[in-house]
Amino acid sequence: MNLNIAHPWHGISPGNEFPGVVNAYIEITSFDTVKYELDKESGLLKIDRPQQFSNLCPALYGFIPQTYCGDLIGKYCEEKSGLKNIRGDGDPLDICVLSEKPIMHNNIILQCVPIGGFRMIDNDEADDKIIAVLKNDLLYGHYTDITQLPEGITKRLFHYFITYKLNPDDHSNRVKITHIYNRAECQEVMQLAKQDYMNDISKP
Secondary structure, eight states, X not given: OOOOOOOTTTSSOSOTTTTTSEEEXXXXXXXXXXXXXEOTTTOOEEEEEEOOSSOOOSSEEEEOTTOOOXXXXXXXXXXHHOOSSOEEOSSOOXXXXXOSSOOOOOSEEEEEEEEEEEEEEETTEEOOEEEEEETTOTTTTTOOSGGGSOHHHHHHHXXXXXXXXXXXXXXXXXXXXXXXXXXXXXXXXHHHHHHHHHHHTSOO
16 A cells, blocks of 8 residues: 555645646535634644535635745735735645536646636735636636636635625624635736745755
């Protein structure tokens, strides 16, 4: 039995065609009623929290390997949002992948085409959400920019991210989305996140 399994964050390439086409590691599907996330040390999925309210993710959700939201991502968010004292959230760059087919398994790798993103800030931390379509997908595969998506799809994703941490007993909302940006800008974000990884994670 081969136990030399690549670490999803460090051992998998972001893709030979990065940033046009990227590899995504999927942590959560649209069917998961528990929020899973990567345990950074072991590379295994762990339970972050049960989804206590009706806020299932409307797309496949995970991250782009060998990316990191550090100083460059924080400074870029400050420049684009006009806000101050923003830092990267210290995690890999998040990505949502739209697919026609109901993919029910997490802990998988897929190829996708990033088409835009949400500039999300959570408690003064840059927490960008890249929006992508599954490569060669019959329904979504022809979209090349987030502006081409049906408005209802974009609104559904927006609503999920702006509300998924809300608690009915706590009316404060630390999450805000300042911008929806296009494919060109999302590629800038991905390049910065890749450089942050090289600067802060993979340096000798």
